[in-house]
Each structure stands twice: as C-alpha cells, then as structure tokens.
Amino acid sequence: MTSRLSQIFEEHPGQCISGEAISQQLGLTRAAVWKQVRTLRSQGYEIEGARGEGYRLLGRPDQILKDDLFSRLSGNGLFGSFEYFPVTDSTNARAMELAERGSLHGTLVCADAQTAGRGRLGRKWVSPPAINLYLTMILRPPIEPFLAPQLTLVAAIALAQGVEDVTGLSCKLKWPNDLYIGGRKAAGILAEMAADPDCVRHVAIGIGLNVNGLDSDFPDDLRGKATSLRIESGKRHFRVDVLVAFLNRFSVAYREFLSGGFLALQPEWNRRSLLEGKRVLLRQRTEAEWGAALGVDDEGVLIFRKDGVTRSEKVHSGEIIEFER
C-alpha cells in the first residue's frame, strides 16, 4: 500500500500534494494517509509536511523494496518473486541454490553486498555494500543447453538499454559479457545454468553493475579500468530506477529471443559492440592472438579474423585481453 503512496509522490516530483487529494486517490481516510506517510518515513523517505497540510517528497532512500519494485515493472508477468539479502556470498550462488530447491521462473535475487561475488573464469566481482546493483534472475527457459550462452548477450543488450534509459549515457558491449561506458567497464554479466543433455533446467543470469561508486571506491588494480554510472554521469542514481529500467527492457528482449532466436537481437548487439572491426588480442585456452573482432553471428558467436589470415573463425569461448582503443 505504501508503494502506491510513494508512486503518487514520484509522479509529482518536488510538488506539494494535499492530504485530501491523496486520500481520494487511495480511497483512505486522512488518518490512514498520515499513518502511511509515517511508514514511508521509517523506510528512509524524506517527506515534508504535517497533518492537515500538504506533503512534499524531498528525498527517497536508495533501497530496493519489493512492493516498490514490482509496482513499477511493466505488466508482462515475467518476474514474480523477489529474494533480498542485505549481504550474501554471491547472488548467483544463492539463485542456483534456490532454483535447485524449486524457485520459480522469474525469481529475482538481489543483495546489497556480496562477500564472494563471482566473475567469469573463476574471478571475483568487487561487491561493496550500498552503492551497486547485484542481481540474479532465475529463469527456466524452454531451450536446449547449447543456446543458453546466448542469454548472456540478451541480458547485456537489455542492461545497455536500461542504463541508457535512466542515465542517457552511451553504453557499449564487450564480447561476451561486459558493459562499457566511456571506455571503461561498468558492469559484468555471468550466466550459469543447470542442465541435463536434453534441456536447460534453470539459468541464473547475474549482473553486477557499478552505480554510485567513485574512483576511490575501486581497489588499486581496477582504478582507471572500472567505472560507475555516477563517475560517468556526474550524479547519483537510485539503484531501483536502474533495476526497473533493466528488467522492463529484459522482459521485452527475452520474449523476442524466445520467439525469434538471437537472430532477432543480433543487429542491436552488433550496433553496440565496443570492438566492432577493431584489432583485439583474443585468448582461447592458453594461447593469445591478435586479429579483428567482426561482431557476433546469429548464434551470438564471435567472428574473429586472425592477423595475416583471410578466413575468419567462430569463437564460442574466449577472452579479449587487450584491444585497440
């Protein structure tokens, strides 16, 4: 119920709204409205005003609250459950465990901080509290296991779109799983799956997005390489705003993927490619070679043309460890 009140405030930013208007919109007595205002304040909302006068929203907490979140998702019904952890080892680990225990398609797992955030290739994802987004989506897509890696690219497109919606920043994608803004990495995506040879049982698509950190918040080895929405845009963002924008974009992209395959999303991915046509140093297993990154094909596989060779090759798994800027 408080989510409907906070929505009214958010639809009238900075404006004073009379208690009478609110009580009419919500169908509540003035006393009940007052109680809800008190509840919102206890959740961290700064609300000016007193009984009998109007109310004005001055500030809201940078928190992800289930009711608030779900009230702002567009109504396609993909997301239905929300598991929130003030701190956990890894939202992907929690999600894989929850999925193993039967959690439904469309469950969201979110944390304020991670103690063992996972990156690709066994690396850690730096996950301090309060400033970033750590989210994993549990999905049970009706697809064969070999198609599952394409979901990483689908999520990357939606993340780029969602971040642009909120911040206006231009977002690029680095194959296979990174989001770049201003030439630096702002987010990583790690999709994991549980499958038998015939079908995917569930996937956990995890996202770590740096939202409000400053350069000083990154460890030494990441400084200058990693960035955040705040560093790039010069202002703070509400994590829930970015989350809502991403989830709404993902719902659409996911439906397109299921009906038309990755083919339907390939142009959008390639349009956003950080490395389109650039020379890159690609590592596969232990070997690294320079060549040109020629975008992804209709299966999300990287097309790579090694230097000095005319024929390009398909790369299913690998890492771009350096690239021409």
Added chain:
Amino acid sequence: MTSRLSQIFEEHPGQCISGEAISQQLGLTRAAVWKQVRTLRSQGYEIEGARGEGYRLLGRPDQILKDDLFSRLSGNGLFGSFEYFPVTDSTNARAMELAERGSLHGTLVCADAQTAGRGRLGRKWVSPPAINLYLTMILRPPIEPFLAPQLTLVAAIALAQGVEDVTGLSCKLKWPNDLYIGGRKAAGILAEMAADPDCVRHVAIGIGLNVNGLDSDFPDDLRGKATSLRIESGKRHFRVDVLVAFLNRFSVAYREFLSGGFLALQPEWNRRSLLEGKRVLLRQRTEAEWGAALGVDDEGVLIFRKDGVTRSEKVHSGEIIEFER
C-alpha cells in the same frame, strides 16, 4: 574400525576365525574384539560365536555404510565424501544443491529411497526403499560444457562393467543413458551440470539401478519392460558390492576420459550398444522417424541413417522410442 573387522570376515566367507587371530590382526585385546563384534551385530551382521570361541559370519546387512564402502574402493582417490539419506526427494537434486554449497569433487550422494527420483525428459524414476541403488556422484571435471553429456556415456560403460563384474550378466547400453539386461531396462543414468559459458562448475551423475526387486515390485506400466539384477540372475545381490564395482570401474574410465577424451572409450561403448545396426524409431523434439542406429562417434553423438536416405546424420539429443528386437 568395525570396517576392518567386517573385511576380515568377508575375506574368509563361511569360515570360523579365532578371536585370537582377529585380535592379533587388528592389534586389539580380545575384549575389544568382542565389543566390535557386538557393534557389527547391531548394524545387522549375523555373526555366530561367543567369547573365547571362534567367530563365523553368517550374513551381512544389505546396507551401504561409509567405512565399509571406502575401505573397498581402489586407491585412486577420486571419491572422498559420502552423504547418505534414508529417504530424499532425489539424489541428483541433493547433489546439485550440495555442489552449489561447495561440496567437493568426488562426493557421493546415496539414498535408500527417493520420493521424486528423476529420469530423463522430466520423467520420474520409480524408487522404492531397500532394494535398489540410487546414487549421484558430484564431479568438478576440468572440461568445457559441451563435453559434459559425454560423461553420461562414460558412466554407462562403467556401470555395465561393474554389474558384469558382480553378477556375470551381459549388459548392453541403449543410447544415450540406459542399461539393458536380457532385453529389458535395468538402470538409467541422468547427468546434470551447472556451467557458465566457459566451463563446467560441477556435474551430478545420477544412477538408478534396480538390484533386488521382483517383477511384482514394478508398477503395472513398467512390468515386462523393466528388470533387476535379481530377476536376471535369479539371486539377491548386496547393493554395496555393485556400488563398489561400479565406482572402481568408473574411476578408471573417468581418468581415461580426461586424458584421452571419449575417443578412448568409444569402442567399448559401441561394443555394448543394444541397438548397433538395428532399425530404431528416433524422436527428436516432436517428430519421430525410423532409421538405422549406427553407434556413437568419438564425441558420443549418435549416428543415425534415416530410412530411404544414404547419408547419415549426427544426433545430439533425442529418444529412441521403439526398436527392432
């Protein structure tokens, strides 16, 4: 400690062994030996004899006890942990959950009964208590995800070998995951994995083997199609004996697979193929077609030649729903 005593008995089947001989072998006092005999009896061992006389093993329980099991595994160190459940939903579900929480490579998950045993394609595996083997191995193989389905075939070979070691029965394999004896299905294998696009994080290889059931123990729809080691051999078998034989065979096959790929095991699989060269009705997705099953290639993929066509095709995923006998 009792496992060493039970081992001594098992090395001298039906023989009377003096308390003096046992106390010397184990380095224990006669009184301590007597206490251990009492412990074994409490575990279901039938032991004839009394203090001061000799002991004779008349019968042992059809149970899987950790110490007994591990003392009989050949020393390659693949298996190190054992989780036993009198009853659980599914050993694969438990294993995937344990692995998600960090259980080690080489963990065995075993149950006396399953309430929701899993088969392929979302089917149930009939799992009554006390008479069958329900086992899942947790492995963390250093392989890429697309190779993981081959582990089903590796386990199938080892299961056929292990069952033959104990029972002398001839075991055939039906692609991709069934063990047949005397033309009927005796076991199924279900491998599940958790992976990201780059690597397998863990696999759970589950085995359901019908050991001591009679025809009357199967539900109506399986009668005549399913069999057990007891039905085929005419006698009861200790589940732990079959388990030990399988695990020892699997340790060897797994090492061969890691060093030489499935190529090293392909001839053994094809030699045991139930359907080699036979006409089969193969279903892929919704369509079913008759053709010839021509064995598996060096990646464990079924080679299938559709009726009326000269060129054979590779089948990664599918089901053989009927076959020429």
